[in-house]
Amino acid sequence: xxxxxxxxxxxxxxxxxxxxxxxxxxxxxxxxxxxxxxxxxxxxxxxxxxxxxxxxxxxxxxxxxxxxxxxxxxxxxxxxxxxxxxxxxxxxxxxxxxxxxxxxxxxxxxxxxxxxxxxxxxxxxxxxxxxxxxxxxxxxxxxxxxxxxxxxxxxxxxxxxxxxxxxxxxxxxxxxxxxxxxxxxxxxxxxxxxxxxxxxxxxxxxxxxxxxxxxxxxxxxxxxxxxxxxxxxxxxxxxxxxxxxxxxxxxxxxxxxxxxxxxxxxxxxxxxxxxxxxxxxxxxxxxxxxxxxxxxxxxxxxxxxxxxxxxxxxxxxxxxxxxxxxxxxxxxxxxxxxxxxxxxxxxxxxxxxxxxxxxxxxxxxxxxxxxxxxxxxxxxxxxxxxxxxxxxxxxxxxxxxxxxxxxxxxxxxxxxxxxxxxxxxxxxxxxx
Ligand code: FHN
Numbered sequence: 001x002x003x004x005x006x007x008x009x010x011x012x013x014x015x016x017x018x019x020x021x022x023x024x025x026x027x028x029x030x031x032x033x034x035x036x037x038x039x040x041x042x043x044x045x046x047x048x049x050x051x052x053x054x055x056x057x058x059x060x061x062x063x064x065x066x067x068x069x070x071x072x073x074x075x076x077x078x079x080x081x082x083x084x085x086x087x088x089x090x091x092x093x094x095x096x097x098x099x100x101x102x103x104x105x106x107x108x109x110x111x112x113x114x115x116x117x118x119x120x121x122x123x124x125x126x127x128x129x130x131x132x133x134x135x136x137x138x139x140x141x142x143x144x145x146x147x148x149x150x151x152x153x154x155x156x157x158x159x160x161x162x163x164x165x166x167x168x169x170x171x172x173x174x175x176x177x178x179x180x181x182x183x184x185x186x187x188x189x190x191x192x193x194x195x196x197x198x199x200x201x202x203x204x205x206x207x208x209x210x211x212x213x214x215x216x217x218x219x220x221x222x223x224x225x226x227x228x229x230x231x232x233x234x235x236x237x238x239x240x241x242x243x244x245x246x247x248x249x250x251x252x253x254x255x256x257x258x259x260x261x262x263x264x265x266x267x268x269x270x271x272x273x274x275x276x277x278x279x280x281x282x283x284x285x286x287x288x289x290x291x292x293x294x295x296x297x298x299x300x301x302x303x304x305x306x307x308x309x310x311x312x313x314x315x316x317x318x319x320x321x322x323x324x325x326x327x328x329x330x331x332x333x334x335x336x337x338x339x340x341x342x343x344x345x346x347x348x349x350x351x352x353x354x355x356x357x358x359x360x361x362x363x364x365x366x367x368x369x370x371x372x373x374x375x376x377x378x379x380x381x382x383x384x385x386x387x388x389x390x391x392x393x394x395x396x397x398x399x400x401x402x403x404x405x406x407x408x409x410x411x412x413x414x415x416x417x418x419x420x421x422x423x424x425x426x427x428x429x430x431x432x
Contacts, residue, residue: 013225015246016229019232022232026190027273027311030306033315033332034314035091036095037284038092040063041284041285044286044320045286046286047096047317050144051144060144061145063099064114067116069120072116075131078127078128084333087347089134090313093138097144098146101121102181105181126187136191137182138194147167148166148167150168172220176219179224183228189228192224192231217243236251236276238264248268250265250273254275254308255273255275255309256355274313275311279331286317295330296375300422303363304356307361309351316332345425348365354382359377370425373424378417387432390404394426396426404428411428
């Protein structure tokens with residue numbers, strides 16, 4: 001991003017009232033479903049299979065002839081998200097392999113040229129609108145197949161036949177055309193989720209960590225905001241937000257942490273936050289990956305993200321036939337059950353006054369503080385308590401009262417026994 005385009009984006013962008021309302025909605029929503037799916041699901045080796053197995057552009061194109069997800073049912077996917085307590089879906093409409101899951105005029109590598117021949121994005125968009133779930137569209141900036149995209153990083157490079165020299169103007173025009181299709185032919189789009197910026201970014205330790213090419217976000221972002229002003233823009237560039245972006249995202253880490261080595265950015269104090277995570281260890285369908293997180297871990301992740309003021313975007317990689325594997329469905333529905341009973345302590349809350357701890361975390365809403373006590377804890381001490389008085393203390397689940405003490409800014413919660421549920425929520429009604 002050159003300083004010129006930063007300046008241009010800064011000058012040109014004032015979020016509309018609708019956009020600001022959408023940001024507020026987003027920061028209240030707290031939980032969404034990420035979907036990575038497409039011809040890359042066929043080999044069952046994750047969405048990076050083309051790069052990792054060094055499959056050439058020509059050979060990879062053959063997958064188009066095999067993609068026939070006859071069992072796909074948009075109503076089922078959207079219904080699952082809803083039942084699981086999710087408020088939005090972020091659908092990968094085009095990943096790095098460049099396959100478009102909609103009827104696009106601008107690339108032949110698309111769903112209409114598969115034996116399936118039906119626009120998937122359209123079915124998902126219609127169903128989201130019908131069921132009242134917001135729709136975000138993931139759009140890869142980088143492309144492993146196009147001749148006009150100049151690859152810089154990807155490991156397969158030369159062996160896959162990719163070009164080191166592209167035609168940047170042509171590629172930008174292509175992206176703008178595709179984004180225009182998405183934003184004009186599918187009704188309301190609640191967000192665009194960019195990924196792949198880093199393919200053109202100087203490596204860690206390089207004196208200049210900015211982009212080696214100009215992605216011209218000023219033009220791309222203003223196009224989006226012109227076509228649908230409320231559409232929220234996020235970009236998984238792993239850096240601090242650029243001008244024109246409406247929310248900040250993290251990958252595989254809670255905001256402020258960097259255990260996965262992808263999050264060097266400080267959490268924004270101005271923009272809504274989101275982090276994305278997988279249920280096993282893969283984004284796209286992966287037959288070899290059985291490292292499923294437990295429902296308890298997922299619940300804890302939702303809680304900890306909320307306690308930091310962030311949404312959790314939890315991923316599934318459906319199978320090539322369009323069905324979702326039972327290991328995902330079970331966990332989503334179980335977490336959904338927990339949310340049904342405890343959602344008051346998650347949706348519409350803001351970050352707790354302290355960060356998540358080993359014993360649990362805190363979320364807040366108005367005069368209520370929700371103390372999430374994770375399994376196996378009995379006594380909790382909250383130091384530096386920012387309120388003068390606790391008017392009431394009770395369990396969220398059944399409103400049973402609980403005695404608490406507040407002395408010298410320290411609250412002590414003594415539970416009758418070690419907790420056995422993944423998360424026992426205690427409500428403190430406070431007076432400032
Ligand atoms: O390379 C992608 C990856 O396949 C996946 O889409 C994730 C999701 O956040 N983003 C990229 C890695 O940063």
